[in-house]
Amino acid sequence: MYSKELGMTSTPTTPASTATSGGTSSAAESRWRTRDILVAAVIGVAFGVVFWAWGLAWGLFAPLNAARDLLYAVWLVPAVLAPLVIRKPGAALFAELVAAGVSALLGSAWGPDTLLSGFVQGAAAELIFAFTLYRLWSFPVLSLAAVASAAAAWLHDWVLYYQDVAIDVQLIRGLAMAVSAVVIVAAGSLALARSLRRAGVLEGFPTDG
Amino acid sequence: MLSPIDLTVRQESSLLGRTNPVVKLAVALVWLVGLALIRDPVRPLVLALAAIVAGLVLGRIPRAKLIAGLAPLVAAAGSIALANLVFAAANTDPFAHEIARVGPLRLTAEAIVGASAIGARVVAIVATGVVFAQTTDPTRLVDALVQHARVPERFAYGALAAYRAVPQLGQDLGTLRQARRIRGVAGTWHPKLLVGLLVRAIRHADQLALAMDARAFGVGPRTTYRPVGRHWRDVIVAFGGAAIIVALVVG
Numbered sequence: 001m002y003s004k005e006l007g008m009t010s011t012p013t014t015p016a017s018t019a020t021s022g023g024t025s026s027a028a029e030s031r032w033r034t035r036d037i038l039v040a041a042v043i044g045v046a047f048g049v050v051f052w053a054w055g056l057a058w059g060l061f062a063p064l065n066a067a068r069d070l071l072y073a074v075w076l077v078p079a080v081l082a083p084l085v086i087r088k089p090g091a092a093l094f095a096e097l098v099a100a101g102v103s104a105l106l107g108s109a110w111g112p113d114t115l116l117s118g119f120v121q122g123a124a125a126e127l128i129f130a131f132t133l134y135r136l137w138s139f140p141v142l143s144l145a146a147v148a149s150a151a152a153a154w155l156h157d158w159v160l161y162y163q164d165v166a167i168d169v170q171l172i173r174g175l176a177m178a179v180s181a182v183v184i185v186a187a188g189s190l191a192l193a194r195s196l197r198r199a200g201v202l203e204g205f206p207t208d209g
Numbered sequence: 210m211l212s213p214i215d216l217t218v219r220q221e222s223s224l225l226g227r228t229n230p231v232v233k234l235a236v237a238l239v240w241l242v243g244l245a246l247i248r249d250p251v252r253p254l255v256l257a258l259a260a261i262v263a264g265l266v267l268g269r270i271p272r273a274k275l276i277a278g279l280a281p282l283v284a285a286a287g288s289i290a291l292a293n294l295v296f297a298a299a300n301t302d303p304f305a306h307e308i309a310r311v312g313p314l315r316l317t318a319e320a321i322v323g324a325s326a327i328g329a330r331v332v333a334i335v336a337t338g339v340v341f342a343q344t345t346d347p348t349r350l351v352d353a354l355v356q357h358a359r360v361p362e363r364f365a366y367g368a369l370a371a372y373r374a375v376p377q378l379g380q381d382l383g384t385l386r387q388a389r390r391i392r393g394v395a396g397t398w399h400p401k402l403l404v405g406l407l408v409r410a411i412r413h414a415d416q417l418a419l420a421m422d423a424r425a426f427g428v429g430p431r432t433t434y435r436p437v438g439r440h441w442r443d444v445i446v447a448f449g450g451a452a453i454i455v456a457l458v459v460g
Contacts, residue, residue, distance in 0.1 A: 032363070032364075033418075034363070034367070034418040034421055034422045034426055034427065035414070035415060035418040035419075035422075037363055037364055037367035037368075037418070038367050038370065038371060038414035038415070038417050038418040038421070039411055039414045039415070039418075041364075041367045041368045041370070041371035041372075041414065042371045042374060042410040042411060042413060042414040043407065043410070043411075044368065044371070045368075045371045045372055045374060045375060045378070045410070046378060046403075046406055046407055046410045048375075049375060049378055049379070050403070055281070055285075056281050056284075058284075058285070058288070059281065059283075059284025059285045059287060059288040060284060061288075094364060094368075098368045098371070098372075101368070102372055102375070104338060104341075104342065105214065105342055105345075105347050105350075105372070106214070106342075106375070107214060107278050107281075107338075107339065107342050108281075108338065110285070110334060110335070110338065111237070111334045111335050111336070111337050111338015111339065111341065111342075112234070112237035112238055112240070112241050112334065112337055112338055112341065113241055113334050113338075114338070115234075115238070116238065116241060159245060160241075160244075160245055160330070161289050161292075161293075161327060161330075161331070162289075162292065162293060162296075162327075163248070163293070163323070163327060164293045164297045164298060164299065164320065164323035164324065164327065165292065165293055165296045165297065165298065166296055166297065166298040166300070166301060167298065169296040192403070192404065192407065195404045196404065196407060196408060196411065199404070199408045201407075201408050201411040201412055201415075202411070
C-alpha cells in the first residue's frame with residue numbers, strides 16, 4: 001500500500017514504528033515522522049478554515065444567547081482529533097495552534113486573540129493526554145481532555161469577553177460548553193477518526209485494534 | 210472568498226509590511242493583554258483607531274480591503290456586548306441605576322457602560338487582527354518564527370506546507386457539495402462534508418510528506434533562503450506599540 005511505503009521511507013531507522021502499534025507508545029515512537037507533522041498540520045488547517053467560517057457565523061448566533069455555547073466546542077475539535085489520530089506528544093497543542101493561526105491569517109473575527117485562545121485550549125487538552133502518558137484513547141479520556149479544553153476556553157472568555165456577566169450565567173455557560181465538548185469534541189472526534197479509518201487514509205497510524 | 214489574503218506590493222513594501230512579523234505578533238499580543246486590563250469604552254476605541262491609522266498609513270492597506278476585513282467586527286462586537294448587557298451582574302444589583310425595564314429584564318446604567326466597554330474591546334482586538342493579517346505574508350511569518358522565535362523548524366514548515374493547501378481545500382469543498390447535489394441529497398451544508406474534506410486533506414498531507422522526505426526535510430542543519438533580518442524599523446514598531454498601550458493602560 002502507498003501509505004505503508006510512505007511509513008518505511010520516512011523512518012528508515014525504526015521500521016517497527018510503521019506498523020500499527022496497538023495503541024501503546026514507547027520512547028522510540030514519540031518522535032514525529034514527517035507524515036505525523038503533515039497530517040496533524042492539515043487537520044489543523046482544515047479546522048482553521050472551519051474556524052474562520054464558524055467565527056463569521058458566531059455573531060449571527062447571538063439571539064441564542066447562552067444556548068449558543070452548546071455549539072462552542074466546534075472551536076476545540078482539533079485539540080482532540082489530531083492527538084487521537086497521531087498519538088504523539090504535542091499533537092493537541094500543535095493542531096489547535098495551527099488551526100487558530102490559519103483562521104487568524106484568513107482574517108478571523110478575533111484577531112490576535114485566536115492565537116491566545118488556541119494556545120490555552122490546546123494546552124489544556126495536551127495536559128490530560130500527557131497525564132495518560134499518551135496511552136489511553138478511550139471515550140472517557142477524550143471527554144476529559146475535551147472538557148479541560150472547554151474549561152480553559154471558559155476561563156479565557158470570562159476574563160476577556162464576559163467580564164460583567166453575572167456568576168450564575170457564567171456557570172450555565174460553562175455547563176453548556178462542557179456538554180458541547182463531550183458531544184461535539186469527544187464523540188465527534190471518535191466518529192470522525194472511525195470514518196477516516198474506514199476510508200483508508202489512516203493506515204500506518206496506531207489503532208486500538 | 211476562501212483564499213489566503215493576497216498582499217499587494219505596496220502593502221508588502223510598507224513599513225509595517227517589512228517589519229519583522231515576530232515583532233508585530235508580540236505587539237498584537239501585548240495589546241491584547243493591555244486591553245484585558247482596560248475597563249472603559251473610550252480607550253479601546255482609541256487603540257482601534259491607532260491600529261487602523263497605522264494600517265492605512267504605515268501598512269498602506271487599501272481602504273476597501275480594510276473595510277472588508279473589519280466587517281465581521283460588527284457582528285462580533287455586537288453579540289459580545291449584547292450578552293454582557295443582558296446578563297450583567299449589575300442588572301440585579303439593587304443599588305445600580307435603573308435605566309429601562311423590558312419585560313422581566315432590568316437594564317442599568319452600570320451594565321450599559323460595562324457592555325459598551327467590552328464591545329469596544331472586541332472592536333480593538335478585531336482591528337489589530339485585521340492590520341496584522343493585511344501586512345503579514347504567511348511565509349515570512351513562518352521564516353521569522355523559526356529564525357527569531359525558536360519555533361521548531363520541522364513543525365513550522367510542515368504547518369506552512371499544509372497552509373498552502375487552503376485554496377485546494379476550498380475547491381475540494383465545492384466539489385464535495387456538487388457531488389452531494391448530483392446525488393439528490395438535500396441541504397447544502399452537512400457535517401459529513403467534513404469527512405470528505407479531511408480524507409482529501411490527509412491524502413494531500415501524505416503526498417506532501419513523501420515529497421518532503423524525498424528532499425531530506427528536517428534532516429541535518431538547514432540553510433536559510435530568506436533571512437529575516439533585524440532592522441531599526443523593528444525597534445520603532447516595538448517601542449511605538451509598547452508606548453501606545455502603556456499610555457492607554459496607565460492614562
